Amino acid sequence: MPSRRRTLLKVIILGDSGYVNKKFSNQYKATIGADFLTKEVQFEDRLFTLQIWDTAGQERFQSLGVAFYRGADCCVLVYDVNSMKSFDNLNNWREEFLIQASPSDPENFPFVVIGNKIDVDGGNSRVVSEKKARAWCASKGNIPYFETSAKEGINVEEAFQCIAKNALKSGEEEEIYLPDVIDVANSGQTRSTGCEC
Amino acid sequence: MIADRAEDEEKWLAAGMTGLQQNAFHMHRALDSNNLRDALKYSAQMLSELRTSKLSPHKYYVLYMRAFDELRKLEMFFKEEARRGCSVIDLYELVQHAGNILPRLYLLCTVGSVYIKSKEAPAKDVLKDLVEMCRGIQHPVRGLFLRSYLSQVSRDKLPDIGSDYEGDGDTVVDAVDFVLQNFTEMNKLWVRMQHQGPAREKEKREKERSELRDLVGKNLHVLSQIEGVDLEMYKETVLPRVLEQVVNCKDEIAQFYLMECIIQVFPDEYHLQTLDVLLGACPQLQPSVDIKTVLSQLMERLSNYAASSAEVLPEFLQVEAFSKLSNAIGKVIEAQVDMPTIGVVTLYSSLLKFTLHVHPDRLDYADQVLGACVKKLSGKGKIEDNKATKQIVALLSAPLEKYNDIVTALKLSNYPRVMEYLDNETNKVMATVIIQSILKNKTQISTAEKMEALFELIKGLIKDLDGIPDDELDEDDFKEEQNSVARLIQMLSNDDPEEMFKIICTVRKHVLTGGPKRLLFTVPPLVFSSLKLVRQLQGQEENPFGDDLSTTPKKIFQLLNQTIEALSSIPVPDLALRLYLQCAEAANDCELEPVAYEFFTQAYILYEEEISDSKAQVTAIHLIIGTLQRMHVFGVENKDTLTHKATGYSAKLLKKPDQCRAVYACGHLFWVDDQENMKDGDRVLICLKRALRIANAAQQMSNAARGSTGSVTLFVEILNKYLYFFEKGNPQITVASIQSLIELITNEMQSESTTPDPATDAFFASTLRYIEFQKQKGGAVGEKYEPIKA
Structure with a gap:
């Protein structure tokens, strides 16, 4: 029986550019705190429940801080392909996440990067090329990269599939509390750096 | 004190975390072995850690988040239990046996979430039950977090339009009612904090309230995300009920924060359509x-x-x-x-x-x-x-x-x-x-009237306000601002000369009040803008009726004369001289001989009376010669007077080399290419010979004073002038005279007393190459040069 803890995944979405779980709208609407949603994803024969904390985009009200970063299984970084600043900020977001969430193995923590709004103005206003984005992802330990359109949310599903796949690979090593449950035979296995999709 | 408190708090948080993790561990084991009883027991113990009153909201949030994550696992277990046939209703009853009320309510909300998902009961009933039950916690911090938990777990289970939970009597109205009720209760808890505890801890309390504010505001965000909240419902239900709570709570912090939230979370068109209501609430808020x-x-x-x-x-x-x-x-x-x-x-x-x-x-x-x-x-x-x-x-x-x-x-x-x-x-x-x-x-200011208004606006840059010069002003800042004024004056233009003249008069009137420091920057562009108008009028027929009112170049020149005169207060004679010469040239192009003569006179007076520095004199004399050479308007008499003066000035310069160069430059005054009556070969030759004599004298002086004759540069320069006039066809410049000049230079260069100078050698060599080149050209020019032996 698959471990319950490995089919329940906590995902944090960060970045200057919003979307993913929100319906895209040009209308400005501030977000207060993080938006919390659950989503079920089928990967291979397993059903994963993702708890998604989405704070990407718009102005942030966060009077209580970011304690919700802790215990995350994956962090999705979103930027707007039409805004260089949002791309430049990915690094800040990544570092801020690693500091605040302080995962046990920051080098191999699974991130996913999403380039958003590729369809705006028929792609004419795009300023961050796919190549540039992929190069950045490669430099940060082969972070999987996806591009999504604002209107239709294409590839969002693939991104979530990837998160599930990542979790399946790295899931065996997540037990932290009380060492007597760790399977000694598994402890020597090589760590993955994220999926290749 | 404060440091102690922070340290204590860290300890309490650590203790809470340990207790929480221990119980979570046992809860996990119970979950893995499908032991519902133990799972409930340990989860309730785990949640007991949230009963603390020792933590600030920030630290409490850390503990809460940890419990939140653990409860997700319990929720999964409840779902599986329900799938295995365990009745959710029974679960809902079962969790209520927990001993303490806070853990009991957290567990109830957790099962409640599964309950709604199972659809075994209408969503609205479960939500209503939960939101009512939460009244059991009246401690502000614990209550706010508990209700925040309720809000989070119910977030995607509201009977919103298009959601799975709508229908069968569950409508978006129920969703809105639920969120509004939770919001109202949370705000009450939040406001009550202000009135609890001793007065001296007000500051600490307000800080804590500020940390907690987003828990309350979050409800408004949830409302804004509900699909079914259309304009109608926002206008009729949501906004009035939110504002009612905002106004009635009579709490300054809550009112300010919640108004900000309303403005930021709801869409623009909603605000537009409900402006009356929103603005109507403003005067009802606390005065502070x-x-x-x-x-x-x-x-x-x-x-x-x-x-x-x-x-x-x-x-x-x-x-x-x-x-x-x-x-x-x-x-x-x-x-x-x-x-x-x-x-x-x-x-x-x-x-x-x-x-x-x-x-x-x-x-x-x-x-x-x-x-x-x-x-x-x-x-x-x-x-x-x-x-x-x-x-x-x-x-x-x-x-x-x-x-x-x-x-x-x-x-x-x-x-x-x-x-x-x-x-x-x-x-x-x-x-x-x-x-x-x-x-x-590049805005065009089209009338004098508008210009007047503009100068009224920018008068701070035009003159010393209150009549007091600002001594403390940074020099660079002053230059910067005056340069921008200068650029403004420079770009004045108008197709209508009458209006343009009026504009110039307006600008002039203001600019002249600027004082010596500003005039330096503002007069030159004013002069050039005026000259631009002269050029515009030039070529137009003069009004045959001699109408005094119409703008003529003559009138502009009169104004210019007075404008440049203003510079004498600074004084900047070299700048004024340049401007006079510029005007003289414009007058020349307008065929106004007396005007041009007057400008020259002014320039000469400045030269004689004001410009005493020898370097400045050299610059000035070359400007004078250059301008005078281009003048065609002068009759013989005026021309003679001015030329005579210029040559006189040249011969009186202090340094011999300066004298020499000015004098040969004067040669050009007697030879103007495109004017047949201005080709006086004799006088050209006189100038050149005189230059030669001065060059000679310069060498001798150098010999006497330093023991060497210095370079022969002046001779090479004069040779070039000879060649120029020779080529132009001046009959007085003969092959023989050129030949003898070349020989003279060659001898001098070989003489032991001459200081070797590679630059002069190169200059001479290239002059000789030029002669060769002209020879090889053939034709008339080649024939002319042929007899010269280089």
Whole structure:
């Protein structure tokens, strides 16, 4: 029986550019705190429940801080392909996440990067090329990269599939509390750096 | 004390975390072995850690988040249990056996979430039950977090339109009711904090409240995300009930924060359609609430909305947004007698930006806003507050940014009146902003009247305000600002010469009041702008009736003469001399001999009386010679006088080499290519011979003083002049004279007393190469050069 803890995944979405779980709208609407949603994803024969904390985009009200970063299984970084600043900020977001969430193995923590709004103005206003984005992802330990359109949310599903796949690979090593449950035979296995999709 | 407290808090948090993790571990084992009883027991123990009162909201949140994550695993287990056939209703009953109320309610909310998902009972009933049960916790911090938990787990299970939980009597109304009720209860808990505990801990309490505010505000965000909350429902239910709570809670912190939330989380068009209601709430808030910030945020949002697309503008007109906002601001300012100037200006600045975006065609609205601002500022004298003056600059810059055209702003009668309230320093900053706008947009100021108005606005840069020179001004800053004034004057233009003349007269009138330091920067561009007008008129037929009123070059020249004279107060004779010569040349092109002669006379007087530095003299004399050479308007007599003077000046320069160069340059005065009557070969030759004599004398002087003759550069230069006039066909310049000059130079160069100079050698060599080159050209030129032996 698959471990319950490995089919329940906590995902944090960060970045200057919003979307993913929100319906895209040009209308400005501030977000207060993080938006919390659950989503079920089928990967291979397993059903994963993702708890998604989405704070990407718009102005942030966060009077209580970011304690919700802790215990995350994956962090999705979103930027707007039409805004260089949002791309430049990915690094800040990544570092801020690693500091605040302080995962046990920051080098191999699974991130996913999403380039958003590729369809705006028929792609004419795009300023961050796919190549540039992929190069950045490669430099940060082969972070999987996806591009999504604002209107239709294409590839969002693939991104979530990837998160599930990542979790399946790295899931065996997540037990932290009380060492007597760790399977000694598994402890020597090589760590993955994220999926290749 | 504070450090101790923080340390203690860390310890308490660590202890809480350990307790929580231990129980979570046992809960996991119970879950893995499907032991429901143990799972409930340990989860309740785990949740008991949240009963602490020792942690600040920040630290409590860390503990809460940890419990939240653990409860997700329990929730999964409950789901599986339900799938395995365990009744959710039984689970719902079962968890209520937990001993303590706080763990019991957390567990209840967790099962409740599964309960709604199972659809075994209507969502609205479960939600209603939960939101009522949460009343059991009246401790503000614990209560707020518990209700926040309820809000989070129910977030995606509300019977919203299009959701899985709608239907069977469950409607979006139930969803909205539930969130509104939770919001109201949370706000009450939050406000109550203010009144608990000793008065001396007010500051600490307010800090804690500030940390907790987003838990309350989150409910408004949830409301804004509910699909079914359309404009109608927002207008009829959501906004009135939210505002009712905001107004009735009578709490300054809550009112300010929640108004900000309302403005930020709901869509623009909702705000537009409910302006009356939202603005109507403002006067009902506590007097200490910072309403100006609230209103400014609202207007900023609406301005951005208006700027986003022209399609939305009719909406603004339809609801008469401007007059509503304008009224509301008036009321707020009236009600808050003590509002500082910055508050007043900020409000009007936001309103002005709003009207500029929404009603770009209604200048009267903009003027109305400025007028209201003036009214409020009147009687306060110059504004001292730095931030307030900055706001005024923002206020006054808004129309410039919107229209990119100062001329539009000049139509605003209250614009200069607002500027009156700026201190001298800020007045200048504003003047610079205005000029930059004109320069950037190349705005044409089309009438003297507008120019007058413009100079009224920028007078801070034109003259010393209050008649007191500002000694403390940084030199570079002064140059910068005066240069921008100069650029403004330089770009004056108008196709109608009559109007242009009036504009120049206006500018001149103001500029001449600027004092010596400014004239240096402003007179030259004024002169050139006037000359531009002369060029414009030149070639036009003079009015045959000699109408005194019409603009003629003569009139402009008279004005120019007086304008340049103003420079004598600085004094800058070399600049004045250049300007006189420039005018003389323009007069020459207008065939005005007496005028041109007068300008030359002025230049000569300056040369004789004011320019005493020998370097400046050299520069001046070459300018004089160059200009005089281009003059064709002079009759023989005038020409002779001026030429004679110029050659006289040349021969009297201090240094021999300077003398020599000026004298051979005078040669050009007697030989003008395109004028047959201006080719006096004899006098050219006299000049060149005289230059040779001076060069000789220079060598001898050098020999006597230093023991070496110095270089032969002067001779090579003179040789080049010989070649020039030879080529031009001056009959006095013969092959023999050139030949002997070449020999002279060759001998001198070989002489032992001559200082070797590679530059001169190269100069001479290339001169000889030129002769060879001309020879090889053949034809008439080649034939002419042929006899010269290099």
